[in-house]
Amino acid sequence: MRVSVIGCGHLGAPHAVAMAEIGHEVIGVESDPGRCEALGNGIAPFFEEGFEDLLVRHTASGRLRFTTDLREAADFADLHFIAVGTPLRADGHGYDMTQVIEAVRSLVPLLNRPATIVGRSTVMVGTVERLQKIIDADARVANVELVWNPEFLREGHAVRDSLLPDRIVAGLTSRQAREAVEEVYAPILDHGVGLILTDPPTAEVIKSAANAFLTTKISFINAIAEVCEYVGADVNMVAHAIGVDRRIGDGGMRPGIGAGPKDVTDFTHRVGELGARNAHGFLTAVDSINADRIPAAIRLIERAHGGPIDGRTIAFLGTAFKAGTSDVRDSPALRLAERLAERGATPVIYDPEAIAATRELHPEFGYADTAEQAITDADLVVLATEWPEFTADPELPATTADLVRHRVLVDVRNTVEPGPWLAAGWEVWQLGRRPQRP
Numbered sequence: 001m002r003v004s005v006i007g008c009g010h011l012g013a014p015h016a017v018a019m020a021e022i023g024h025e026v027i028g029v030e031s032d033p034g035r036c037e038a039l040g041n042g043i044a045p046f047f048e049e050g051f052e053d054l055l056v057r058h059t060a061s062g063r064l065r066f067t068t069d070l071r072e073a074a075d076f077a078d079l080h081f082i083a084v085g086t087p088l089r090a091d092g093h094g095y096d097m098t099q100v101i102e103a104v105r106s107l108v109p110l111l112n113r114p115a116t117i118v119g120r121s122t123v124m125v126g127t128v129e130r131l132q133k134i135i136d137a138d139a140r141v142a143n144v145e146l147v148w149n150p151e152f153l154r155e156g157h158a159v160r161d162s163l164l165p166d167r168i169v170a171g172l173t174s175r176q177a178r179e180a181v182e183e184v185y186a187p188i189l190d191h192g193v194g195l196i197l198t199d200p201p202t203a204e205v206i207k208s209a210a211n212a213f214l215t216t217k218i219s220f221i222n223a224i225a226e227v228c229e230y231v232g233a234d235v236n237m238v239a240h241a242i243g244v245d246r247r248i249g250d251g252g253m254r255p256g257i258g259a260g261p262k263d264v265t266d267f268t269h270r271v272g273e274l275g276a277r278n279a280h281g282f283l284t285a286v287d288s289i290n291a292d293r294i295p296a297a298i299r300l301i302e303r304a305h306g307g308p309i310d311g312r313t314i315a316f317l318g319t320a321f322k323a324g325t326s327d328v329r330d331s332p333a334l335r336l337a338e339r340l341a342e343r344g345a346t347p348v349i350y351d352p353e354a355i356a357a358t359r360e361l362h363p364e365f366g367y368a369d370t371a372e373q374a375i376t377d378a379d380l381v382v383l384a385t386e387w388p389e390f391t392a393d394p395e396l397p398a399t400t401a402d403l404v405r406h407r408v409l410v411d412v413r414n415t416v417e418p419g420p421w422l423a424a425g426w427e428v429w430q431l432g433r434r435p436q437r438p
């Protein structure tokens with residue numbers, strides 16, 4: 001099938017390579033000329049696990065190309081994915097929908113034969129209705145169909161999740177749209193992935209509800225971590241023991257600086273606008289616990305250090321939003337580093353992939369080429385992104401034990417197994433757990 005992907009950022013570019021990988025002829029439309037040129041030359045403009053290999057393979061095979069010219073895509077493709085950005089508005093009141101509206105408004109008049117527009121961006125509930133009105137008003141041909149097909153991929157696993165998602169949700173209203181969706185995803189559906197067909201408003205709510213539920217789980221266990229700190233209980237054990245119950249499940253139940261603000265703030269604002277009073281009250285509580293996770297991490301760091309951290313050097317391991325990506329937008333880890341710097345500490349950053357993006361935003365921070373170098377002469381170590389090289393390298397605790405001034409590890413993701421660190425003489429501090437000492 002001939003498809004276009006409009007907007008080739010962290011979501012769109014991996015989606016474009018995945019579509020080429022399953023056999024489609026793909027044209028990516030990217031309005032940033034530098035990003036477009038890099039992609040066309042097979043160079044990944046950001047790190048995402050497994051992405052560059054497929055980009056190289058499919059730009060070389062000719063099955064995937066990139067352009068800044070939307071008209072080229074309108075002429076070429078029968079199905080157009082919309083994957084442009086929807087950043088959170090500066091006032092926090094919902095997503096900025098400008099890119100989505102503009103992409104559809106520009107595309108529709110260029111279409112010269114029946115086509116299916118498939119929205120993948122994460123949008124505010126009610127957006128599809130707005131887009132349908134644009135199509136109704138501006139389409140020059142009949143049968144321009146709109147499908148809402150939210151993306152649930154986990155950043156850091158974007159390629160794998162695009163090729164083998166947990167499910168595909170498509171909100172649509174016509175047979176043509178259904179057939180187009182079934183055709184474009186046929187190779188994935190053949191692998192047993194479920195296709196959930198519904199109407200567009202339900203598809204929009206499914207995406208927002210999924211994000212809100214995941215944030216609720218993290219916020220719930222963060223709230224329980226607070227309780228554990230009061231009574232000297234162990235939140236990791238609580239999460240494990242309640243998660244054994246399949247009605248609860250332990251996935252996504254690790255305390256820490258976890259979820260980004262985008263995941264719940266927009267929906268909270270929107271349900272308030274709609275007047276859904278109980279949903280608004282509930283999500284407001286979740287949002288506020290989510291917002292407190294950085295202050296909670298700072299309190300833990302100060303307790304571990306035994307006082308204020310101004311003037312201290314902090315080895316800061318990980319600024320990426322998640323392991324597996326170089327993205328630092330809305331990254332709780334980066335927010336934490338910023339708050340520590342505001343308190344007078346000097347974070348010395350090491351991240352396997354996100355140093356360049358971090359340095360661009362914060363040239364004033366210290367930087368290191370390796371974890372060992374970051375830890376050298378630090379007053380304490382903060383682990384903020386769960387890269388395996390921090391959490392699964394059995395040598396790291398021992399090789400760095402004599403480099404640091406105080407062997408204090410503060411793990412604000414509750415992700416390390418303390419044993420090797422304790423054996424190498426470190427104190428390990430995690431949220432909702434008693435400090436563990438060698």
Ligand SMILES: NC(=O)c1ccc[n+]([C@@H]2O[C@H](COP(=O)([O-])OP(=O)(O)OC[C@H]3O[C@@H](n4cnc5c(N)ncnc54)[C@H](O)[C@@H]3O)[C@@H](O)[C@H]2O)c1
Pocket residue numbers: 006007008009010011012029030031032035083084085086099102103120121122123151152153154155156158
């Ligand atoms: N990043 C993720 O892991 C992820 C996961 C699920 C959903 N989403 C959603 O996907 C959407 C995109 O997110 P992202 O992280 O890829 O954003 P991004 O900012 O990385 O990418 C958006 C890209 O679209 C380009 N663009 C904007 N307008 C354009 C236009 N009219 N024509 C062509 N290109 C245009 C921008 O230059 C940019 O490169 C958002 O709604 C986001 O919430 C993202």
